[in-house]
Amino acid sequence: MKYHINHLRELEAESIFVLREVAAQFQNPVIMFSGGKDSIVMTHLARKAFFPAKIPFPLLHVDTGHNFPEALEYRDNLVEELGVKLIVGSVQEAINKKLVIEEKGFNASRNALQTAVLLETLETHKFDAAMGGARRDEEKARAKERFFSHRDEFGQWDPKNQRPELWNLFNGKKQMGEHFRVFPISNWTELDIWQYIALEKIELPSLYLSHKRRCFIRDGVILAESDYVNMKPDEKIEEMVVRYRTLGDMPITGAVLSDASTVEDIIREIATTRVTERGGRADDKRSETSMEDRKKQGYF
Amino acid sequence: MSMENFISLEEYQKMSLLRFTTAGSVDDGKSTLIGRMLYDTKSVFQDQYDAIKATSERRGEEEVNLALLTDGLKAEREQGITIDVAYRYFATPKRKFIIADTPGHIQYTRNMVTGASTANLALILIDARNGIVEQTRRHAFIASLLQIPHLVICVNKMDLVDYKEEAYEKIRSDFQGFAAKLDVNDVEFIPVSALKGDNIVNESENMPWYKGTTLLYHLENVHIGSDHNFIDCRMPVQHVIRPYNDDYHDYRGYAGRLAGGIFKKGDKVMVLPSGFTSTIRKINTFDGEIPEAFPPMSVTMLLEDNIDISRGDMIVRENNVPEVTQDLEVMVCWFNERPLQPRGKYAILHTTQDVRCIIKDIRYKVNINTLHRDEEDKFIKMNDIARVVIRTTKPLFVDPYRKNRNTGSIIFVDEATNETVGAGMII
Numbered sequence: 001m002k003y004h005i006n007h008l009r010e011l012e013a014e015s016i017f018v019l020r021e022v023a024a025q026f027q028n029p030v031i032m033f034s035g036g037k038d039s040i041v042m043t044h045l046a047r048k049a050f051f052p053a054k055i056p057f058p059l060l061h062v063d064t065g066h067n068f069p070e071a072l073e074y075r076d077n078l079v080e081e082l083g084v085k086l087i088v089g090s091v092q093e094a095i096n097k098k099l100v101i102e103e104k105g106f107n108a109s110r111n112a113l114q115t116a117v118l119l120e121t122l123e124t125h126k127f128d129a130a131m132g133g134a135r136r137d138e139e140k141a142r143a144k145e146r147f148f149s150h151r152d153e154f155g156q157w158d159p160k161n162q163r164p165e166l167w168n169l170f171n172g173k174k175q176m177g178e179h180f181r182v183f184p185i186s187n188w189t190e191l192d193i194w195q196y197i198a199l200e201k202i203e204l205p206s207l208y209l210s211h212k213r214r215c216f217i218r219d220g221v222i223l224a225e226s227d228y229v230n231m232k233p234d235e236k237i238e239e240m241v242v243r244y245r246t247l248g249d250m251p252i253t254g255a256v257l258s259d260a261s262t263v264e265d266i267i268r269e270i271a272t273t274r275v276t277e278r279g280g281r282a283d284d285k286r287s288e289t290s291m292e293d294r295k296k297q298g299y300f
Numbered sequence: 301m302s303m304e305n306f307i308s309l310e311e312y313q314k315m316s317l318l319r320f321t322t323a324g325s326v327d328d329g330k331s332t333l334i335g336r337m338l339y340d341t342k343s344v345f346q347d348q349y350d351a352i353k354a355t356s357e358r359r360g361e362e363e364v365n366l367a368l369l370t371d372g373l374k375a376e377r378e379q380g381i382t383i384d385v386a387y388r389y390f391a392t393p394k395r396k397f398i399i400a401d402t403p404g405h406i407q408y409t410r411n412m413v414t415g416a417s418t419a420n421l422a423l424i425l426i427d428a429r430n431g432i433v434e435q436t437r438r439h440a441f442i443a444s445l446l447q448i449p450h451l452v453i454c455v456n457k458m459d460l461v462d463y464k465e466e467a468y469e470k471i472r473s474d475f476q477g478f479a480a481k482l483d484v485n486d487v488e489f490i491p492v493s494a495l496k497g498d499n500i501v502n503e504s505e506n507m508p509w510y511k512g513t514t515l516l517y518h519l520e521n522v523h524i525g526s527d528h529n530f531i532d533c534r535m536p537v538q539h540v541i542r543p544y545n546d547d548y549h550d551y552r553g554y555a556g557r558l559a560g561g562i563f564k565k566g567d568k569v570m571v572l573p574s575g576f577t578s579t580i581r582k583i584n585t586f587d588g589e590i591p592e593a594f595p596p597m598s599v600t601m602l603l604e605d606n607i608d609i610s611r612g613d614m615i616v617r618e619n620n621v622p623e624v625t626q627d628l629e630v631m632v633c634w635f636n637e638r639p640l641q642p643r644g645k646y647a648i649l650h651t652t653q654d655v656r657c658i659i660k661d662i663r664y665k666v667n668i669n670t671l672h673r674d675e676e677d678k679f680i681k682m683n684d685i686a687r688v689v690i691r692t693t694k695p696l697f698v699d700p701y702r703k704n705r706n707t708g709s710i711i712f713v714d715e716a717t718n719e720t721v722g723a724g725m726i727i
């Protein structure tokens with residue numbers, strides 16, 4: 001068929017459409033940039049959507065203070081290349097200022113704090129739309145999310161009362177003080193993302209590719225040695241050959257044993273994997289509906 | 301997943317995309333069928349499977365409840381029903397599929413409409429024991445109203461009627477009788493058991509009398525090449541790109557997604573509403589210039605002449621223009637608890653336009669069971685379907701929905717709450 005575009009290009013066209021709608025419908029939108037492959041692809045798509053102009057949004061990074069240094073370095077280089085503004089919401093600062101209180105114990109995580117700092121930062125800068133790189137195939141609560149997701153004044157998500165979203169007509173109307181979360185790559189799967197990274201030759205943080213790292217195993221999850229995690233007496237560090245399927249905080253993001261050192265290797269590896277990419281994330285394991293609960297409170 | 305799921309980038313780029321939706325009454329097995337399809341195509345990861353297995357066991361269910369793969373909300377899992385659309389994905393070497401699993405419960409009809417609005421194909425499930433019920437009719441009617449090009453009627457729970465051909469044939473002829481009154485042309489029938497897996501991905505051994513294909517085979521092979529309108533050139537302008545830097549000093553790019561037709565460099569075009577004409581100088585993308593653009597591409601168009609164009613305008617061909625009008629006849633599905641207000645004012649969104657309208661007249665309400673037009677009852681409640689006349693504050697550039705889903709659809713927004721309260725298809 002002559003007049004046909006393949007499904008990656010169709011997804012790309014859809015995401016570009018959504019990004020342009022955001023630029024047109026909102027006063028002060030922002031890209032939530034986590035440093036992970038999904039937000040990298042989203043940012044790449046934003047670049048395509050507005051070419052040859054610059055991306056008309058700043059990037060917002062909620063820095064938990066527990067990030068992989070490689071991810072931060074990648075972020076800073078990208079921001080410089082794109083010539084866009086970077087806004088950092090710092091969880092560490094919020095803790096220092098006693099705005100939030102840190103969890104204690106071995107499985108302490110800064111996830112909940114991240115939400116508080118995100119909401120705070122959105123409010124201070126009066127952002128009315130925050131774009132995230134979440135995909136519906138990631139998790140069962142995300143599978144229910146709209147492209148344009150309305151949030152009340154408290155940043156909360158009401159899954160039982162979402163606005164119907166029909167055709168390509170996105171309703172971004174809101175009252176003062178309310179805002180939207182927008183997910184331009186909703187319809188992409190993990191495999192789509194990787195195939196697209198290969199197709200577009202997008203550069204990624206080195207963490208995604210196989211490397212040697214000092215790690216230990218907790219509850220079946222391979223965690224990196226870092227200053228941010230307290231080891232139990234029976235846990236011991238070993239050097240392993242690993243890579244990451246998603247990037248989150250160092251203390252909660254599990255690595256996989258892998259010698260996949262190119263994007264093609266990764267695609268081959270994913271085709272044979274038996275667990276989801278979030279399978280290694282301790283934050284999702286807390287309960288059956290932990291993602292839904294966090295989303296209701298304003299997590300992305 | 302297993303090694304057979306490996307698809308090289310080269311093959312991956314040959315795959316097409318099919319969006320389909322489920323429909324049918326509550327408990328007819330829509331979510332179970334999607335779960336079964338994901339499971340049998342090996343699209344379910346071990347940790348997902350372990351999680352739903354544990355949940356099923358904890359609730360004392362005999363088998364692993366595959367519906368839990370799509371019913372992801374707490375409230376849905378508690379009640380065992382689907383409340384909101386869940387989007388699920390899987391791929392075979394031929395196609396990538398985006399599934400909208402929608403609720404059957406009448407209270408959530410608007411979510412079914414949401415899932416159906418972007419679908420190329422609808423699976424309508426019917427419980428083999430109960431046959432066609434009101435929700436089957438309502439959903440089949442909505443599917444035809446939304447002009448979903450392909451319908452597949454899955455007669456489900458065949459295991460509960462001993463896989464008998466008569467049960468299937470009865471429903472098949474009943475549905476055909478009903479479908480004759482609908483505006484649909486491609487209808488397939490497949491007897492299945494979502495629970496046991498008959499004719500979903502694997503051929504059933506229990507129904508030797510059935511000579512057709514499995515559901516998956518049908519989904520992989522149904523012809524979707526002509527689902528877009530490639531005739532009537534329409535590009536609603538979304539956004540004007542002005543780089544404001546020295547390299548692109550006078551650059552004015554009109555960014556948008558093609559809503560119809562094939563635009564080529566050098567084509568004479570007209571811009572609505574101004575009526576000014578010009579020639580396409582360039583069709584631009586980040587990856588360079590392209591000779592032609594067609595749906596569903598997102599591009600940036602540059603014109604030879606410097607004319608005033610902004611968001612909400614539409615670029616069309618001079619000799620093929622949409623109707624430019626403030627008076628519209630619309631079939632509307634109502635979504636809100638607050639009924640449609642006769643003489644009421646609403647905001648409406650159409651392509652990239654945002655205008656206001658007034659409801660001038662309610663012509664009739666459709667009786668879903670009989671498809672009869674009721675001209676007396678003009679009280680349009682949630683989940684009702686009616687034909688209305690509206691007048692907008694500004695002209696819209698429209699085509700009949702039958703001709704073009706992109707330029708023929710509108711949504712109604714309540715100006716007080718900003719909720720999307722209705723979906724409209726222009727006649």
Ligand SMILES: Nc1nc2c(ncn2[C@@H]2O[C@H](COP(=O)(O)OP(=O)(O)OP(=O)(O)O)[C@@H](O)[C@H]2O)c(=O)[nH]1
Pocket residue numbers: 324325326327328329330331332333367380381382383402403404405456457458459460492493494495496
């Ligand atoms: N025996 C049998 N039971 C089935 C079959 N398909 C589904 N069921 C059962 O029917 C019940 C309802 O199934 P669901 O898949 O949740 O139905 P649904 O159509 O998604 O329901 P809603 O989304 O709430 O409208 C569950 O108990 C299923 O196990 C089938 O083929 N045979």
Ligand SMILES: [Mg+2]
Pocket residue numbers: 330331332367381382401402403404
């Ligand atoms: Mg269901």
